[in-house]
Each structure stands twice: as structure tokens, then as C-alpha cells.
Amino acid sequence: MGHGVEKTELMGIGTKYVIGYREGRKLAVIARKDGTKEIYLFDKDHVAGMEHPSAVLTLDDEESRRLAAVLGGTFFGD
Amino acid sequence: MGHGVEKTELMGIGTKYVIGYREGRKLAVIARKDGTKEIYLFDKDHVAGMEHPSAVLTLDDEESRRLAAVLGGTFFGD
Numbered sequence: 001m002g003h004g005v006e007k008t009e010l011m012g013i014g015t016k017y018v019i020g021y022r023e024g025r026k027l028a029v030i031a032r033k034d035g036t037k038e039i040y041l042f043d044k045d046h047v048a049g050m051e052h053p054s055a056v057l058t059l060d061d062e063e064s065r066r067l068a069a070v071l072g073g074t075f076f077g078d
Numbered sequence: 079m080g081h082g083v084e085k086t087e088l089m090g091i092g093t094k095y096v097i098g099y100r101e102g103r104k105l106a107v108i109a110r111k112d113g114t115k116e117i118y119l120f121d122k123d124h125v126a127g128m129e130h131p132s133a134v135l136t137l138d139d140e141e142s143r144r145l146a147a148v149l150g151g152t153f154f155g156d
Contacts, residue, residue, distance in 0.1 A: 005148065017153065019144045019148065021141060027137075027141065027145065029148045039135070039149075055135055056133060057105070057119055057133050059105075059149070062082070063097065065149070066083050066097045066098075067097060067105065067107070067146075068149035068151075069150070070095045070097065070115075071107065071117075071143070071145055072142070072143060072146030074146075075085075075095065
């Protein structure tokens with residue numbers, strides 16, 4: 001499962017995951033110690049050489065689990 | 079697991095999941111038959127009475143699985 005995901009501990013904050021995305025873009029998740037997860041999509045700005053998040057979602061623990069179930073195909077309900 | 083997620087079949091397209099989000103917002107995922115998943119965050123526009131997506135992510139099958147593992151806390155690698 002390690003393939004395509006880069007994990008970094010952020011001391012005192014939580015864990016950062018960087019997920020390979022298409023066309024030079026990066027998907028980053030900050031998993032905070034309180035269970036909150038922030039999802040960032042970074043587009044590369046080739047002119048300024050800087051990265052700007054173009055989509056940001058903040059999810060609490062429950063929302064993260066629901067979204068994980070839907071994305072992972074393990075949601076079976078109605 | 080059905081709690082907090084509303085599932086709707088979109089004939090010929092795939093499946094739509096609407097996940098309860100905070101403050102009247104909605105998180106929607108369209109899971110297409112080809113494995114692509116689109117995540118939308120809708121903010122309620124109380125003036126126009128319409129809903130506008132404020133964040134949109136499109137993920138292929140592999141990206142979805144990686145993000146699901148990170149969000150669900152089942153990612154163990156480095």
C-alpha cells in the first residue's frame with residue numbers, strides 16, 4: 001500500500017500524506033491529531049514556481065470515514 | 079454503515095452518494111462505471127436558493143483507493 005503515497009510526520013500537528021495525482025498535480029491530506037482531515041489539491045504554477053491549493057475540503061472523523069467507505073468501495077447501505 | 083450516506087443509482091452513469099456535511103453543506107460523490115470518482119462540496123446559496131459546488135476533485139480508481147486508505151486510517155506504509 002505504500003506505493004504512490006508519501007507520509008510525513010508533522011511534529012505536534014499530525015501526519016501529512018501526499019498522494020500522486022495526475023499531470024504534475026498533488027493531492028495532500030493533513031491528518032490532525034484530533035481526527036480532522038484536510039484535503040488539498042495543488043496545481044503547479046509554472047510561472048511563479050509556486051504551488052496553490054485549488055480545492056480544499058475539511059472533514060471531521062465521521063465524515064472522513066464515510067468518504068473513505070464511498071471512495072474505497074466498501075460502503076454498502078441505502 | 080448506511081447512516082449519513084444517501085445512495086442513488088444514476089442509470090447509465092453510475093452511483094451518486096450524498097454524505098452529510100456540516101452547516102447545511104453537502105458532500106457528493108459520483109462513482110462512474112469506469113471507476114472514476116468525482117467529489118463535490120456544495121455550499122447552500124440561501125439568496126439564490128441554488129447550490130454551487132465550491133470544491134471539486136476528480137479521482138481515478140487508483141487515486142480513489144489511495145485517498146480512501148488515508149482517510150479511513152488503513153494506510154500503513156512509507
